[in-house]
Amino acid sequence: MPATRIPMKKIIDVLRLKYEAQLSHEKIGRACGLSKGAVSKYVSLAQAKGISWPLPDGVDEARLEALLYPPREAPASRAEPDYFQIHQELKRKGVTLQLLWAEYAAVHEDRAYGYSQYCHRYRQWRDRQKRSMRQLHRAGEKAFIDYCGPTVDIVDRHSGEVRSAQIFVGVLGASSYTYAEATYTQSLPDWIASHQRMLRFFGGVPDLLVPDNLKAAVTQACRYTPTINATYAEMAAHYRTAVLPARPYKPKDKAKAEVAVQVVERWILARLRHHTFFSLAELNQAIAELLPPLNERPFQGREESRRDLFEAIDRPALKPLPQDDYVYAEWRKAKPGIDYHVEVDKRLYSVPHSLVGQTLDLRLTATTLEVLHKGRRVAAHPRHGRGRYSTLTEHMPKSHQAHRDWSPGRFLNWARDIGPCTAQVIQQQLEGRPHPEHGYRACLGLLLLGRRYDRTRLEQACERALAIRSVTYPSVASILKQGLDRQPQEADEPEAELPEHANLRGADYYH
Structure with missing residues (x-):
């Protein structure tokens, strides 16, 4: 693109001061309001075109401009590229401006722009488009x-x-x-x-x-x-x-x-x-x-x-779709308790007993629960089933050696130290289950209530739980939370005898 041109009158003044006044380029620049480099540029341009001072006859400002800057080939004679098509083709992998220009030049030959002008005009078009179009998105990317x-x-x-x-x-x-x-x-x-x-x-x-x-x-x-x-x-x-x-x-x-x-x-x-x-x-x-x-x-x-x-x-x-659709699954983290089970939505699922105390990843689909340890699946259970527990035999240690410190006997001895009612409640947690370990969570939770409140209150709460025939952990915890263990229990009142009445037939009537 041509540089910005100064008025022809100023170029005439430069030539006059150069050849007639024989001033230095620096002084000419100060006199004409130009830089020293600009003065040198226009003097050299005039010399290249064979123009000195005085100007030839008949050379006015218009003629001087035509001599110094001869008209170039009109842009209209050039074959204008399809810039939108260029923009779309560049989205294909491996397609470059160099390749597109070569294809364009092969078609239009003498009427084609040069490579640099081709790139320049495309970038001008691209910068005039909306902001969002300036991002170049590759095909299928x-x-x-x-x-x-x-x-x-x-x-x-x-x-x-x-x-x-x-x-x-x-x-x-x-x-x-x-x-x-x-x-x-x-x-x-x-x-x-x-x-x-x-x-x-x-x-x-x-x-x-x-x-x-x-x-x-x-x-x-x-x-x-x-x-x-x-x-x-x-x-x-x-x-x-x-x-x-x-x-x-x-x-x-x-x-x-x-x-x-x-x-x-x-x-x-x-x-x-x-x-x-x-x-x-x-x-x-x-x-x-x-x-x-x-x-x-x-x-x-x-x-x-x-x-x-x-x-x-x-x-x-685009890459092809897989043969099977993705099966939706949610991910959670859980840490198995001493009974080597993890709890999900109020249901308990076993894991290998060696993983007790470690944080595991759970993958839940509509029908299955998978347990993963360091990216490796270690257990799988049906998501829904009968009962609260889903326990696999292979997850249990032989004779529960991994949990020898947590045995039914230890829980019972601990409970007897608190009181007979507590021992009876703990006994009922361990009985009537497929495996005693299924009751370990409830036993541990009950005994820890004695630390949160105190041993005396736990014993009284267990006594009330036995009286109302509700010996679960939530029931005992609720009694303690509401302070019902401190309230006297209501004694059973004897049934009142019915008064004598003429309408009472008695048992003999029905024989």
């Missing part, structure tokens, strides 16, 4: 995920209760191909299920999933090392992709998602604002009917649509 701000009301047809539905939005980075659906919540189960339906809609899996920092995706937000929810990370591993959350307070990281959310709000939600929906399925049916027109609508000022770019760019680059 990223899917951006977010929720719309507005919700949609769903009315219960029978009760009239109104419930708000959240609008999930996913968009592929290279083609802007968009998916949307409604769920009742943004909770982890809905979040995972929406991802599965989104990937089926795309028909493949991108390299990266880019969510915002909502709780279902990120358990601990951090600009550099965010902690991904364990279930979300497991789902991503199943689909052979990875999760890269947007940085907190960095909207540019998810500009593509914000644009897609805005498009869904304007193209879908705005059209549904006058509709009344009576079920989530009804709302999702309406959204599904509006998605094809959204994706098939050409971009503003272009002939291509989201679907066109998706078919040409993103679809070939």
Whole structure:
């Protein structure tokens, strides 16, 4: 690009002072308001064109400008590249500006721009586009995920209760191909299920999933090392992709998602604002009917649509879906007690007795509970079943040697030191169970109540529990918490005799 030109009158003054006044370049610069370097530049330019002082006859300012700056070939005669097409082609893996320019030059030959001018003009076009378009998204690389701000009301047809539905939005980075659906919540189960339906809609899996920092995706937000929810990370591993959350307070990281959310709000939600929906399925049916027109609508000022770019760019680059769908599972941590069981939702599951006291990972599906130690599965149980305990024989030590310090005899001796009622309650915890160890938790809990309150009160509470025939740990703990052990027990009153009456027939009447 040519440098900014100074007025021709000033160049004439430079030539006059140079040749007529024979001043130095430094003095000419001070006289004309130019730098010493600028004076040298224009003197050299004039010399190169064979111009000195005085100027040739008939050379005015216009003629001098034509001599110093001869007109170049008009840009209109050059073959203008298709900058939008260049921008889309650069999203393909391995495609560079050098390759695209070579293909362009081979077609247009003498009318083609040089490589540097080709790159310069493309970058000028790119910088004039919207901020979100300046990000270069590779084909099949990223899917951006977010929720719309507005919700949609769903009315219960029978009760009239109104419930708000959240609008999930996913968009592929290279083609802007968009998916949307409604769920009742943004909770982890809905979040995972929406991802599965989104990937089926795309028909493949991108390299990266880019969510915002909502709780279902990120358990601990951090600009550099965010902690991904364990279930979300497991789902991503199943689909052979990875999760890269947007940085907190960095909207540019998810500009593509914000644009897609805005498009869904304007193209879908705005059209549904006058509709009344009576079920989530009804709302999702309406959204599904509006998605094809959204994706098939050409971009503003272009002939291509989201679907066109998706078919040409993103679809070939997506990884195939796995044969089996991801099975939803939640992850928790637990530490087994002295009875080598972990508790989940008020049910107890055994683990190998050698792992007592260690923190274990629990993986819970709808039907199964798995126990993992350092990434290795050490136990698996049906999630639901009869009874409160699920105990595998192989998890129990021979003669319970691992728990020789915790034996029924030790619990009974400890209880007898407190009192006979406490001993009787402890005895009942150990009896009537498949294994005595199943009662160890309750025994330990009962005896620890003697430390929290005192031994005398524990004995009185056990006495009352025996009287009311409720000898469980929760019952004894409740008696102590409410102070019922300090209140006198009501004595059983003898049954009052019925008074003599003419209407009383007596037992002989019925013989």
